[in-house]
Amino acid sequence: MQLTDNTILITGGASGIGRGLAEAFHKLGNTVIIAGRRKALLDEVTQANPGMHAIELDIASAASIQRAAAQLTRDFPKLNVLINNAGIMPFDDAAGEIDEDTMLATVGTNLLGPIRMTSALVGHLKQQPRATIINNTSVLAYVPLAATAVYSATKAALHSYTLSQRFMLRDTSVRLQEIAPPWVNTDLIVKSDDPRAMPLAAFIEQTMAALASDKEEVVVESALPMRNNAGPNEHALVNEFNAYIAANPIPVQ
Structure with missing residues (x-):
């Protein structure tokens, strides 16, 4: 995509990867709109980034999406980039009973949210001379983390939807x-500074460079083995990965 002269909406743009992308695009002179549920956090980010x-947007609410889309197309008629970034990642137990509310919230936020958001704005985007939709999935779409089975499944589904929509x-x-981080x-879970996690600044730098290349999929180099795992023998890496995580748990506190 062209990295300048855009009007960009980023869902979940007040923290994490969303905020990193928002600030990177803002520094390049784009008009950036961040969306999220927490007004105080939205205000904190906009105050730190004048202009x-x-x-406010609840990505899990169809009504909130429709209200936001109407406001956005009215107030930002040149809107030409949608970054579907908002997501939640609760742990679950695919071998046991999964909490109904948590399951519905995960699917509603991670899968139905991007589909609804795109549906609400795609007519407007098609009227622009050039436009881009960016879906933030995960390498867990290809190698699921068993302890977050529903989350991983929503990211696999969003990847599939992206292929069809493209x-x-x-x-x-x-x-x-x-983008498959x-x-x-x-x-997203907890900011633990675990050495196994890629630093946010490095991820944003590599991702912005890849976005500029017009690549259909943006996968940083360290994640390529997981992206390339799909195939008839994919279960081997899935089992190896999850056995490693089980032996070396992700800190959650």
Whole structure:
């Protein structure tokens, strides 16, 4: 994608990868709008980045998405980039009973949210001379983390949806890119500074460079083995990865 002269909406833009992308695009002179549920956090980010805009949005609510889309197209008629970044990552137990509310919240936020957000804005995006939709999935779409089975499944589903949507938009001005992050040191679960997590600054730097290349999939070098795992023998790496995590748990406190 072209990295300048854009009007960009980033869901979940007040923290973690979303905030990192928002600040990187803001520094390049783009008009950036961050969206999220926590007004205080939105205000904190916009105050730290003068000229950045914010809008309250509950990505798990279809009604909130429709209200936000109407406001965005009215107030930012040049909106031409949508970054579907908002997500939650609760732990679960696929071998036991999964809490119903947690399951629905994960699917509603990580899968239905991006689908609804794109659906609400795609008509507007197709009217722009050039536009981009970026879906933030995860390498766990390819090598699921068994302890977050529902989260991993939503990311696999969003990857699949992205492939279909890219094809369906092939004859329009809208391009589809996908970001598939590895474990990045953010507060998605807890910001633990675990040495196994990729530093956020390094991830943003490499991701921005890859976005500029018009790659359909943006996968940082350290995550390529997981991205390339798909195939008839994929279970071997999935089992090896999860056995390692089970023996070396992710800190959650």
